[in-house]
Amino acid sequence: MNADFTAEELQFENEVREFLQNDFPAEYREKVDAGIRLSKDELVHWQKILYKKGWAASNWPVEHGGTGWSATEKHIFATEMGLIGAPEPVPFGMKMVAPVLMAYGSDEQKQRFLPDILQSNVWWCQGYSEPNSGSDLASLKTSAVRDGDEYVVNGSKTWNTYGQYADWIFCLVRTDTSVKKQEGISFMLIDMKTPGITLKPIVLLDGHAEVNEVFFDEVRVPANNLIGEENKGWTYAKVLLTHERTNISGVPRGKRRLAALKRLAGNTDDGFGGTMLENSAFKTKLAEVDIELQALEYSELRTLAALSVGKAPGPESSILKIVGTELAQEMDELFVDLAGYNCLPFVPEQFEDGFQGEAVGPGNSAAAALSYFNNRKLSIFGGSNEIQRNIISKAVLGL
Amino acid sequence: MWIFSNTEEQQMLQESVQKFVYKSYDFDTRNQIIASEKGFSQENWDLFAELGWLTVPFKEDDGGFGGSAVDLAVMMEEFGKAMLVEPFIATAVLAGGVISEQGSAEQKAELLPKIMEGSLQLACAYAEQGSRFNLANIKTSAVVEGDTVVLNGSKTAVLNGSNAEILLVAARESGAATDSEGISVFLVEAASAGVSIQSFANVDGKKSAEISLKDVSVPVSQRLGTSGSALQALQDGVDRATLAVSAEAVGAMESLLHKTVEYSKTRKQFGTAIGTFQALQHRMADMFIECQLARSIVIMAAMKLDGGESALEKTKSVSAAKSRIGRAIQKVGQEAIQIHGGIGMTEELDVGHLFKSVTAAEIMFGNTDYHTQRFASL
Ligand SMILES: Cc1cc2nc3c(=O)[nH]c(=O)nc-3n(C[C@H](O)[C@H](O)[C@H](O)COP(=O)(O)OP(=O)(O)OC[C@H]3O[C@@H](n4cnc5c(N)ncnc54)[C@H](O)[C@@H]3O)c2cc1C
Numbered sequence: 001m002n003a004d005f006t007a008e009e010l011q012f013e014n015e016v017r018e019f020l021q022n023d024f025p026a027e028y029r030e031k032v033d034a035g036i037r038l039s040k041d042e043l044v045h046w047q048k049i050l051y052k053k054g055w056a057a058s059n060w061p062v063e064h065g066g067t068g069w070s071a072t073e074k075h076i077f078a079t080e081m082g083l084i085g086a087p088e089p090v091p092f093g094m095k096m097v098a099p100v101l102m103a104y105g106s107d108e109q110k111q112r113f114l115p116d117i118l119q120s121n122v123w124w125c126q127g128y129s130e131p132n133s134g135s136d137l138a139s140l141k142t143s144a145v146r147d148g149d150e151y152v153v154n155g156s157k158t159w160n161t162y163g164q165y166a167d168w169i170f171c172l173v174r175t176d177t178s179v180k181k182q183e184g185i186s187f188m189l190i191d192m193k194t195p196g197i198t199l200k201p202i203v204l205l206d207g208h209a210e211v212n213e214v215f216f217d218e219v220r221v222p223a224n225n226l227i228g229e230e231n232k233g234w235t236y237a238k239v240l241l242t243h244e245r246t247n248i249s250g251v252p253r254g255k256r257r258l259a260a261l262k263r264l265a266g267n268t269d270d271g272f273g274g275t276m277l278e279n280s281a282f283k284t285k286l287a288e289v290d291i292e293l294q295a296l297e298y299s300e301l302r303t304l305a306a307l308s309v310g311k312a313p314g315p316e317s318s319i320l321k322i323v324g325t326e327l328a329q330e331m332d333e334l335f336v337d338l339a340g341y342n343c344l345p346f347v348p349e350q351f352e353d354g355f356q357g358e359a360v361g362p363g364n365s366a367a368a369a370l371s372y373f374n375n376r377k378l379s380i381f382g383g384s385n386e387i388q389r390n391i392i393s394k395a396v397l398g399l
Numbered sequence: 400m401w402i403f404s405n406t407e408e409q410q411m412l413q414e415s416v417q418k419f420v421y422k423s424y425d426f427d428t429r430n431q432i433i434a435s436e437k438g439f440s441q442e443n444w445d446l447f448a449e450l451g452w453l454t455v456p457f458k459e460d461d462g463g464f465g466g467s468a469v470d471l472a473v474m475m476e477e478f479g480k481a482m483l484v485e486p487f488i489a490t491a492v493l494a495g496g497v498i499s500e501q502g503s504a505e506q507k508a509e510l511l512p513k514i515m516e517g518s519l520q521l522a523c524a525y526a527e528q529g530s531r532f533n534l535a536n537i538k539t540s541a542v543v544e545g546d547t548v549v550l551n552g553s554k555t556a557v558l559n560g561s562n563a564e565i566l567l568v569a570a571r572e573s574g575a576a577t578d579s580e581g582i583s584v585f586l587v588e589a590a591s592a593g594v595s596i597q598s599f600a601n602v603d604g605k606k607s608a609e610i611s612l613k614d615v616s617v618p619v620s621q622r623l624g625t626s627g628s629a630l631q632a633l634q635d636g637v638d639r640a641t642l643a644v645s646a647e648a649v650g651a652m653e654s655l656l657h658k659t660v661e662y663s664k665t666r667k668q669f670g671t672a673i674g675t676f677q678a679l680q681h682r683m684a685d686m687f688i689e690c691q692l693a694r695s696i697v698i699m700a701a702m703k704l705d706g707g708e709s710a711l712e713k714t715k716s717v718s719a720a721k722s723r724i725g726r727a728i729q730k731v732g733q734e735a736i737q738i739h740g741g742i743g744m745t746e747e748l749d750v751g752h753l754f755k756s757v758t759a760a761e762i763m764f765g766n767t768d769y770h771t772q773r774f775a776s777l
Binding site: 129132133134135136139158159202203204205207211268269270271272273279280281282329333336337340341342343344345346347358360361362369372373374376377379380381384385386389390 | 526528529530531532533536555556576577597599600601602603604607609667668669670676678679729733736737740741743744745746747751754755758759762763766768771772
């Protein structure tokens with residue numbers, strides 16, 4: 001066994017570190033540290049910086065303008081990004097629809113869509129879930145009926161993250177109702193500006209409208225926006241889901257947050273003349289999180305090792321999703337714990353970009369509860385943690 | 400023999416709150432109240448006075464209903480189910496309790512009837528940045544100059560701070576920052592020169608404030624009781640408020656459980672109600688267990704507060720209750736959201752607000768770890 005990097009890998013690590021130190025804008029870093037959401041423009045700007053460096057698409061092959069990195073290089077890059085707090089490229093284009101386009105899109109579709117994704121010219125959102133089809137995604141009902149050179153789409157999608165920013169949406173739609181539910185689904189790309197599409201923001205518990213409901217009323221979509229074959233969409237989507245489940249453990253971000261927790265604990269009065277870093281109960285919880293993070297990191301490295309010798313990510317990657325998200329949620333609990341009374345004020349607007357008023361509470365302590373509420377999503381989306389456990393029971397344990 | 404059923408009086412109290420909630424406190428109404436200028440409904444407050452609810456925390460000697468902690472818990476539980484945002488704990492339980500314990504006969508005669516008839520809003524300003532949950536940690540200074548006292552310092556997490564006419568300000572007349580001696584409580588008119596109030600709503604919709612005091616002068620006669628002797632009364636008041644918020648959380652958890660179970664019976668995925676999945680059934684069974692244990696320990700603490708136990712035993716039982724309900728809160732709150740799925744994350748549904756309410760309750764008057772450690776140290 002050997003978990004050391006090679007000399008080349010170490011050199012690469014240095015290069016990434018140096019680049020991020022110099023080129024990840026300091027003001028974004030400050031915002032991220034202060035718990036302030038980066039705006040769409042800022043996210044796009046950052047992605048364009050990555051693009052210029054040639055590092056926008058760490059998971060793409062070279063032929064499409066990706067880095068062509070090995071699993072280890074991707075890991076190094078993701079680690080350094082996470083440690084410094086640089087946001088990963090918005091996943092919907094880069095990580096979700098692009099791999100499907102590469103695998104199943106026509107040449108014309110690849111040429112039409114991939115460059116704009118790579119350069120962050122076009123913002124994508126994911127249109128899978130529906131009000132009545134969440135965990136049971138295959139039961140989705142939004143219909144697409146062929147009419148000459150077009151499909152006519154009717155129905156509604158929900159929980160579309162950042163749909164308010166999106167230029168395009170990739171959807172799973174029902175094209176055949178007469179067969180088994182998985183066999184009548186197609187994968188379709190839809191321009192958000194098409195007449196008949198309306199968006200309704202959904203405000204979440206942290207006071208922010210991060211997701212949307214999207215309604216389709218007689219929306220006419222050119223037939224050449226269909227990916228691959230009609231009724232094969234479920235197969236394509238499943239491929240995408242496995243992509244979604246790599247690099248999901250969030251270990252680098254976890255490390256960064258753990259370091260922040262330690263710093264904060266050292267600066268938080270325990271009320272008795274010491275700091276929370278000396279509080280036995282808190283110290284124990286910090287240690288538990290630290291240890292779990294290490295166990296998770298090595299679980300991820302073991303998965304990566306399998307990937308780097310060409311194995312497909314197996315159902316074991318569900319472990320990374322479950323543990324990674326639950327650990328992130330535990331860290332939120334620790335931030336809430338440290339903030340004490342300071343996380344009670346509900347003033348979400350003070351963490352929006354451009355807030356001018358008088359802030360409540362010291363630092364970003366009032367963001368702790370907001371993040372705690374918001375991150376309950378982590379165990380719900382991307383295949384809920386119950387669904388992940390079902391996968392482990394069935395596909396790994398054979399139950 | 401043990402009797403855990405409510406007395407007839409308690410049952411009437413419970414039913415009267417239930418009736419009010421049913422008639423006048425649905426989720427939409429609550430949202431409108433939170434969005435209003437004051438953040439609570441004066442009309443409701445007047446009604447609470449009329450119904451005699453505001454007398455419940457007070458002893459008969461003070462002109463109250465009797466001051467039984469069990470009565471209080473019965474009522475708070477119903478408040479919690481509907482997430483009432485009216486400042487009952489801040490004004491009647493906490494500030495009223497401190498005045499009742501520490502005030503002179505004249506001060507009590509002046510203030511307590513006004514609280515009970517609903518014409519006076521109060522807030523108790525004790526916590527400070529850096530004090531965390533230690534009540535004895537008070538840096539706000541009180542310097543006596545002849546007949547007046549000059550106050551300087553800042554207070555955090557002052558429940559009802561923006562609506563109170565009078566603030567009960569805990570300040571230090573002598574001793575070091577965490578000494579138990581030397582703390583006094585002063586009645587300070589919120590409109591006094593030098594008082595600035597930053598107002599906001601908490602995550603549970605209740606109004607709170609950060610307050611700073613800069614050379615605020617009040618007559619010495621506005622001190623409750625004798626100089627430097629207020630910590631015990633403050634602690635007793637906070638203990639009662641802790642019990643009240645715990646009982647409130649028991650009610651809110653009951654709602655969370657109920658709503659989650661009902662939702663799981665109607666939400667269908669994979670062709671069946673999600674409540675038929677054993678993975679979820681066991682989790683809801685665990686939520687039920689947590690709710691029951693939380694209720695039991697709150698009843699225990701309330702009974703001890705009403706009984707003949709030593710002051711130490713009473714305090715210890717309050718910490719035991721707060722510690723245990725804190726664990727229940729985390730479990731029940733998080734599971735309720737998880738089992739609801741995405742819809743549980745939305746502002747539109749009440750479940751998320753119940754989750755936020757109990758999260759605030761976990762922190763109010765000392766969080767789980769604080770009370771566990773306090774229990775161990777007493
Ligand atoms: C903040 C947020 C952002 C999102 N972003 C997007 C997006 O951009 N695009 C998109 O398409 N979707 C998105 N989603 C939707 C997400 O994928 C769904 O919420 C998720 O699939 C769960 O579906 P549901 O919410 O309908 O819950 P349900 O499927 O109704 O599940 C309710 C509960 O039942 C459990 N459950 C369901 N089936 C089983 C079973 N067989 N065994 C045991 N337990 C079960 C679930 O785990 C959950 O706890 C987002 C969701 C959230 C909260």
